[in-house]
Amino acid sequence: MPDAPRPTLLFVVTEDWYFRSHRLPTARAARDAGFDVAVACRVAKDGPAIAAEGFRVIPLPWRRGSFNPLSALGDIRRLARLYRRERPTIIHHIAVKPTVLGGFALFLAGLRDTRVVATLAGLGLGLSGTGTKAALGRVLLRLALNAAGWRRGQALVVQNSDDAALLAAGWPRPPASRLIRGSGVDLTHYEELAEPLGPVTCAQVSRMLTLKGVEDLVAAVRLARAQGTDLRLILAGAPDTDSPAAIPQATLDTWAAEPGIEWLGAVSDVRTVWARAGIAVLASRGGEGVPKSLLEAAACGRAIVATDVPGSREVAVEGRNALLAPPRDPEALAAVLARLAQDAALRRRLGLASRGVVDPEFGEAEVGRRMRDLYLGLVTPVPVPRRDGGL
Incomplete structure (x- = not known):
């Protein structure tokens, strides 16, 4: 048969x-x-x-x-x-x-x-x-x-x-x-990393879209730095030219020329980003599914700052492994980033909890x-x- x-x-x-x-x-x-x-x-x-x-x-x-x-x-x-x-x-x-x-x-x-x-x-x-x-x-x-x-x-x-x-x-x-x-998320590929040495650095891994809140994050980091917080920003992700929400290449180049801001473009292995940045950020303006970039960052043991939107809340748990800020509010986001940048013990506590949020359910x-x-x-x-x- x-x-x-x-x-x-x-x-x-x-x-x-x-x-x-x-x-x-x-x-x-x-x-x-x-x-x-x-x-x-x-x-x-x-x-x-x-x-x-x-x-x-x-x-x-x-x-x-x-x-x-x-x-x-x-x-x-x-x-x-x-x-x-x-x-x-x-x-x-x-x-x-x-x-x-x-x-x-x-x-x-x-x-x-x-x-x-x-x-x-x-x-x-x-x-x-x-x-x-x-x-x-x-x-x-x-x-x-x-x-x-x-x-x-x-x-x-x-x-x-x-x-x-x-x-x-x-x-x-x-x-x-x-x-x-x-x-x-591949929990064997993304392992917990030690917190980086040197100036406190935050990073957002995403497509370079307005909807991802990239402009809000840049404004927030500018505010935090202007108010005396020594904070660096890494942006990792390509400009999505097919999307009407794409951030223009010229804007990205302008940001990258500013002190304290670095734009890497597309990155093949985001572990290299989390080896340099102790804070993972996603400043999304609207609902996500469950953002994979935050899952990867959490698996690497990173403290998270995210906007309080659907999807992000699933992996960024306020007070456990993350601090949340309202979307489209650079001032509030700057305050949260400054708080975390200035409190090494809080960063360590949130980062240590992140792996437990994603393993094994995610x-x-x-x-x-x-x-x-x-x-x-x-x-x-x-x-x-x-x-x-x-x-």
Whole structure:
């Protein structure tokens, strides 16, 4: 008798670099559990690295950052054709745009037996706000989830409790969501580091975007230094030229010319950053999923300063391993940074606690195991009880 065909898992994500950075451990866990894995995404420089893992890469010409009706309709039709051609056992939509467009595409494709996982990797400012645009975005998200058939046992994954509550608010029959915090951090790769010697240095590892609060952080460090705190700042991350929120290259160069500020650009191994900086910062202006940069910093034993926004609070725990500041408030952020820079004992206490926050719940192995079990649960038949009560 021939072997049963392997179930197929199709990831749908906007960018190849994001999949490689955040989702490879989950894909490996699925492969090792017996799935054939394919990845549909916009392909740039990281496509070959994904293919080298044994995953089939399917190019998608996403119009990044665009939700205008004409381009969205084109993306939906393109996805529907892909779904009809591939007929995967499970489709995993990652982030808001693939979830919204992919949900409508699945309905259009008419694949009633395909299982769907939707991971909302942070609702961000676009959906977590209180304005009309954010409310409309949440309505579209709910319609897309309905179109994908979550009422038929599909899986909705959120990365923080704030997003779970926001999705449920005002929804007559909210979908059951699973809380799986983040995409995981390699706890063997990121080991606790000794606190650096020399002047106190803080660092933010992120894309150089306004939404990440980089401008607020630069302003805060300027204030702290002007008020007498000897504090240095390292910015690590590339300018994301495809994003409308990108900070211009000229601005980054100007900052890097200032005393006490260093911009490294893209860094291949962020452990080199945390070897130099004793304070990890993420000054995000809006909701995150669970920021991987903070997970990596916490695994390295760094004290954290973060803005008090969804997602960041999952790993930056006020008073335990972190100090929080309100978003979009450079003055408050400067005060928190100055306090930590001037208190070596507090830095040590928070840094020593950081590793315990992420280990083991945020580890790659734990996140991969939970996602693997979710996939297997969707394809494993549930025994139907007999009338006599047996199985």
